[in-house]
Amino acid sequence: MKIHEYQAKALLSRYGIPVPRGRVAFSTGEARDVAAEMGGRVVVKAQVYAGGRGKGGGIRLVSCPDEAERAASQLLGSRLVTPQTGVEGVPVSKVLVEEASNVAHELYLGILVDGATRSPVMMASQAGGMDIEEVARSAPEKIIRSSIDPAIGFQPFQGRSLAYGIDLSGGQVGEAARLMANLYRLFTEKDCSLVEINPLVVTTDGKLIALDAKVNLDDNALYRQKDIQELWDREQEEPLEVQARDWGINNYVKLDGDIGCMVNGAGLAMAVNDLIEHCGGRAANFLDIGTLNNTERVVNSFKMFSADPNIKAVLVNIFGGMARVDVIARGIVEAYQQMSFSFPVVVRLAGTNVEEGQRILVESGVSIIHAKDFLDGARKAVEAAKGVIR
Ligand code: GDP
Numbered sequence: 145m146k147i148h149e150y151q152a153k154a155l156l157s158r159y160g161i162p163v164p165r166g167r168v169a170f171s172t173g174e175a176r177d178v179a180a181e182m183g184g185r186v187v188v189k190a191q192v193y194a195g196g197r198g199k200g201g202g203i204r205l206v207s208c209p210d211e212a213e214r215a216a217s218q219l220l221g222s223r224l225v226t227p228q229t230g231v232e233g234v235p236v237s238k239v240l241v242e243e244a245s246n247v248a249h250e251l252y253l254g255i256l257v258d259g260a261t262r263s264p265v266m267m268a269s270q271a272g273g274m275d276i277e278e279v280a281r282s283a284p285e286k287i288i289r290s291s292i293d294p295a296i297g298f299q300p301f302q303g304r305s306l307a308y309g310i311d312l313s314g315g316q317v318g319e320a321a322r323l324m325a326n327l328y329r330l331f332t333e334k335d336c337s338l339v340e341i342n343p344l345v346v347t348t349d350g351k352l353i354a355l356d357a358k359v360n361l362d363d364n365a366l367y368r369q370k371d372i373q374e375l376w377d378r379e380q381e382e383p384l385e386v387q388a389r390d391w392g393i394n395n396y397v398k399l400d401g402d403i404g405c406m407v408n409g410a411g412l413a414m415a416v417n418d419l420i421e422h423c424g425g426r427a428a429n430f431l432d433i434g435t436l437n438n439t440e441r442v443v444n445s446f447k448m449f450s451a452d453p454n455i456k457a458v459l460v461n462i463f464g465g466m467a468r469v470d471v472i473a474r475g476i477v478e479a480y481q482q483m484s485f486s487f488p489v490v491v492r493l494a495g496t497n498v499e500e501g502q503r504i505l506v507e508s509g510v511s512i513i514h515a516k517d518f519l520d521g522a523r524k525a526v527e528a529a530k531g532v533i534r
């Protein structure tokens with residue numbers, strides 16, 4: 145789960161990490177008032193669940209409350225397009241207004257779980273700022289890393305070594321090492337999958353301050369981070385994905401093709417998306433319905449397909465193990481009875497209770513396209529989406 149920059153900064157601050165003075169504003173008047181309170185020279189920052197805001201015009205450095213108000217009026221109510229969003233952008237309904245900092249250097253600091261070492265890793269770079277992705281691509285040696293043993297935690301020597309590695313000296317070394325230790329404490333106590341300060345700046349008077357902050361939480365741990373879970377801003381998420389969650393479908397990802405997919409098992413679901421592509425089509429979504437013992441999630445999956453205007457055909461690919469094929473088949477029939485779809489539905493069934501499942505489909509008389517195996521299903525779905533078969 146993501147949270148907004150202003151919320152992430154409140155967390156950093158609770159963990160003793162310095163952040164600029166500032167406040168979130170929901171209206172232009174409020175933005176003006178906060179700017180005046182902060183002394184006039186402020187940064188007005190669009191609050192969205194996407195990075196790359198600087199490159200998309202979402203970060204405005206202004207010198208008086210009037211300008212802050214104008215910047216806020218341009219941002220609030222707009223959709224911000226950045227290199228990390230789609231062309232349709234993300235809605236801006238709040239801005240963070242912060243005292244502007246005088247920046248001498250922009251550094252990078254982050255912690256994430258490293259799949260290779262299966263442990264958290266602290267990453268630091270002296271080349272922080274808006275081009276860090278480019279640095280990672282073209283000069284990865286400029287990003288230094290230190291693996292953290294979760295049993296003993298982040299050690300002070302690691303902090304000092306990273307601080308020297310990004311060319312800090314004097315008192316800044318100890319300051320940076322303490323900041324890193326605090327960031328690691330936040331990372332573990334709040335069950336994060338990622339924390340990132342980019343840029344961490346050295347100001348012209350030599351102080352370290354977190355100018356930006358990104359905190360992502362591990363969804364599997366949200367049950368014990370209730371206060372953070374409440375911060376979830378559904379407006380920032382893909383509407384169909386929010387809808388899917390509301391309908392009890394947790395493993396749904398919107399994609400940009402036109403073939404709706406309903407599959408059991410994440411691995412099979414990914415294989416289905418690949419095979420559709422292999423056959424010349426594109427999936428409209430990833431959807432793993434998991435193991436179920438009633439028809440509700442099947443019916444809701446079809447509600448999802450009906451809600452997605454891009455869908456031209458649906459492919460159901462079930463290999464029943466723990467999930468029973470007869471339950472899925474009954475779900476498909478119920479969906480037909482409740483809704484009238486305009487798209488053809490290709491169904492491939494195999495596994496537990498498949499004969500019973502086939503019998504239910506045939507006896508119901510619903511109009512589906514039967515597929516004999518996985519490849520046949522993908523081919524037929526692609527043809528159905530192109531209108532070649534119905
Ligand atoms: P992002 O583009 O979404 O990562 O947004 P950031 O919050 O990182 O801001 C982008 C860039 O704006 C930073 O890398 C800084 O160069 C610049 N910036 C942000 N706040 C300030 C500030 O207070 N003073 C100055 N001089 N630059 C700032």
Ligand code: MN
Nearest residue numbers: 273342343356
């Ligand atoms: Mn940033």
